[in-house]
Amino acid sequence: MRQQVLVLYLDNSALDSRVLGWSLYDGTGRTSPTAGDGDEPPYPSGVAALCDGWRLIQASQLLPPPPGGEYDVSFLKHEFFFERFAH
Numbered sequence: 001m002r003q004q005v006l007v008l009y010l011d012n013s014a015l016d017s018r019v020l021g022w023s024l025y026d027g028t029g030r031t032s033p034t035a036g037d038g039d040e041p042p043y044p045s046g047v048a049a050l051c052d053g054w055r056l057i058q059a060s061q062l063l064p065p066p067p068g069g070e071y072d073v074s075f076l077k078h079e080f081f082f083e084r085f086a087h
Contacts, residue, residue, distance in 0.1 A: 001085045002027040006054055008046055009076035013062055015046040021076055028086050046080050054082035 009021035019041035024033045043049040050056060058081040065072065 001087060002029070004028065004084050004086055006042065006049060006082040006084075008041070008043070008049065008080045008082065010046055010078040010080060013059075013078050015050075015056075015059075015080070017045060017078070019044060019046075046082075049082050054084050057081050057083050 004027055005025040007023040007025075008019050011017040011020055022041050024031075024042065026033065043052065046056070060077060060079040063077075
């Protein structure tokens with residue numbers, strides 16, 4: 001059994017929101033994908049990944065922006081880590 005890790009960056013903190021960015025790390029060695037190597041995300045939402053057998057292991061902490069920082073551009077805040085085991 002080898003671990004696969006999927007990182008989804010969602011539109012907001014809701015697990016059923018739209019995927020904006022993603023990374024996939026395949027410990028099986030069968031594939032070697034990289035971030036941004038496709039035009040379409042592997043799943044439309046985090047819930048869709050759950051339905052396909054991925055286990056949610058971490059969600060980003062929800063922190064409000066500082067006063068005046070509501071429109072600052074920065075990293076993608078709503079990061080969700082998933083894992084599954086494959087042969």
